[in-house]
Amino acid sequence: MSGHKVKGSTTIFIIFATPAESEEDGRISRINMEVRAKKALGQHFLTDRSIAESIVAALRLPENGSDVIGGNDTAGEGTPDGKTTRFPSQVLEIGPGTGVLSQYLLQRPEADLKMIEIDTESVDYLHRHFPAAAGRVIPGDFLKLDLDRLFPGDFNVIGNFPYNISSQIFFRILDFRERIPQVVCMIQKEVAERIAEKPGSKTYGILSVFLQAWFDIEYLFTVGSGAFAPPPKVQSAVIRLTRNSRTNLGCDEALFRSIVKTSFGQRRKTLRNSLKPVIAAKASREGWDAGRLGEFTSEPVFDLRPERLGVEDFIALTEKLS
Numbered sequence: 001m002s003g004h005k006v007k008g009s010t011t012i013f014i015i016f017a018t019p020a021e022s023e024e025d026g027r028i029s030r031i032n033m034e035v036r037a038k039k040a041l042g043q044h045f046l047t048d049r050s051i052a053e054s055i056v057a058a059l060r061l062p063e064n065g066s067d068v069i070g071g072n073d074t075a076g077e078g079t080p081d082g083k084t085t086r087f088p089s090q091v092l093e094i095g096p097g098t099g100v101l102s103q104y105l106l107q108r109p110e111a112d113l114k115m116i117e118i119d120t121e122s123v124d125y126l127h128r129h130f131p132a133a134a135g136r137v138i139p140g141d142f143l144k145l146d147l148d149r150l151f152p153g154d155f156n157v158i159g160n161f162p163y164n165i166s167s168q169i170f171f172r173i174l175d176f177r178e179r180i181p182q183v184v185c186m187i188q189k190e191v192a193e194r195i196a197e198k199p200g201s202k203t204y205g206i207l208s209v210f211l212q213a214w215f216d217i218e219y220l221f222t223v224g225s226g227a228f229a230p231p232p233k234v235q236s237a238v239i240r241l242t243r244n245s246r247t248n249l250g251c252d253e254a255l256f257r258s259i260v261k262t263s264f265g266q267r268r269k270t271l272r273n274s275l276k277p278v279i280a281a282k283a284s285r286e287g288w289d290a291g292r293l294g295e296f297t298s299e300p301v302f303d304l305r306p307e308r309l310g311v312e313d314f315i316a317l318t319e320k321l322s
């Protein structure tokens with residue numbers, strides 16, 4: 001593998017085997033492909049095929065094209081919360097790049113795959129090398145994709161996400177949480193830890209609370225930077241999100257979101273300080289005098305910093321401040 005730097009991109013010659021040929025003939029055939037890895041698009045191409053296979057294998061799909069109930073899945077595992085969850089056959093891959101994951105997804109007959117890729121060079125590459133991808137690649141930006149039009153029903157999401165926009169991708173997934181029962185993705189290890197983290201840890205934050213409210217999160221495995229070309233500066237990790245059984249928060253969701261965001265916006269402050277405006281609004285709605293306000297804010301929960309609060313605690317806090 002060799003490369004040289006040009007402005008904002010690295011030209012890389014990635015040599016890797018096509019799985020079909022290597023598996024069928026028992027010998028490795030090589031594609032010599034030239035890819036300009038564009039930094040701005042978060043392009044780090046996974047070159048380790050066994051990791052790609054493991055990522056695709058982590059996606060639970062209906063066994064013979066018809067949707068099944070989680071727990072009977074091909075991976076032989078139930079959903080983390082033991083609840084029944086339907087896994088649809090529709091799959092959206094975000095950022096297929098040169099198809100290292102797509103090639104295995106296309107081999108799964110249970111998967112009805114669509115791919116969204118912003119990079120035209122990658123789109124051309126996919127069309128050239130994977131005839132089965134015909135009609136399945138959507139050139140464009142996932143963040144602007146009309147998901148309602150693309151998918152009539154529920155769909156799974158998979159991908160080695162562009163790390164620079166992974167938070168935005170998750171917020172979009174949250175917007176469509178009723179239609180996305182499962183996400184398998186590779187992201188920056190730090191972000192994966194943050195998302196999967198329990199309350200109390202330093203990295204626990206806004207995304208942890210929002211995602212944990214609606215999804216069960218499994219940290220599957222860590223991937224070193226050597227598995228990519230060009231290697232990213234950070235380690236990576238694969239996580240799996242499975243929609244939990246929650247249908248509503250039982251509190252005002254807009255206020256819940258605003259409380260989570262506001263409190264983590266000043267995460268070193270106690271809730272009493274960071275949530276002052278929300279508390280003041282409550283006091284004025286209720287017509288409290290200073291004495292009543294003081295009594296309210298002396299409750300022990302307001303001594304805490306936001307990282308101590310789990311989803312249920314934030315729900316209780318939201319109810320208190322409604």
Ligand code: SAH
Nearest residue numbers: 044045046095096097118119141142160162
């Ligand atoms: N799946 C490939 C590529 C991962 S790199 C692999 O594992 O090797 C991330 C990919 O996401 C790149 O192909 C990049 O072009 C694409 N991408 C970046 N921003 C995107 C966006 N907004 N919408 C869709 N694809 C995007």
